[in-house]
Amino acid sequence: MKATLRLWTVALVIGLFLTIGFTTAQAAYRTIDTTQLTKMMASPNKPLLAFSLSPIEYGAGHIPNSDCIPYELVKNYYGMPARRDAPIVFYCHGPG
């Protein structure tokens, strides 16, 4: 009896961890590299590619077919997609 109870507790804890892990993974953004980005941009469900620095820096150089959505404006910018499941990729100058 005791052994079964212990087994159930262990199963419950593992289950709880898995659920938490899954929800946090779902809630976060995913990291992609150049190969993945070019593939995504060529696919029919093309994401909104957003440059997150200022319009002036956008003028100095950006990826073709990308929009300028400054980080400070993400939360109140009319250019953000209406559908919450629409794919968005954010980028800036990058490492280095």
Added chain:
Amino acid sequence: MKSKQAAGAAVELGYTNVYWYRDGLKGWKKAGHEVRVKLPFLNEKCNSGIDPKSLAKMLALDRDVILVDIRGVPSIKKFGRIDSFTIDYPLFRLNRLMSELPKYKTLILYDIRGKQAPIATRFLKHFIYKPERLRYLKGGIEAWNKAGYPVVMEQ
């Protein structure tokens, strides 16, 4: 990294399909892909930099000098401000609101590390300002702090 923060903000808004392109514009260029430049003059050389020592001297002598702080709020809270008359113009608004800047004063732009201020300086020079009226602080507020000049911290 602003793009990382932007991705986080989009997730907070409830977007479920958000990606962060790690390599950024530099990685894109390095991989041999096309980079579009709308305003080519922004990438030209800019010799209007001024070091912290000269700036401190200027602020002490010249009353016509106005500082333009192009940083965002987090950086202002972290590093403080240079103690002199300052106009706040975050870089992401500068292209829209530049006509509000005073034209008959000497403006000195500064940012965190001196990376963004040169580009903002070139932009303003191209559209409105005479080169002699527009400078930027080399190395930004970090260089200013390092040189030991005073800053004002905000509460």
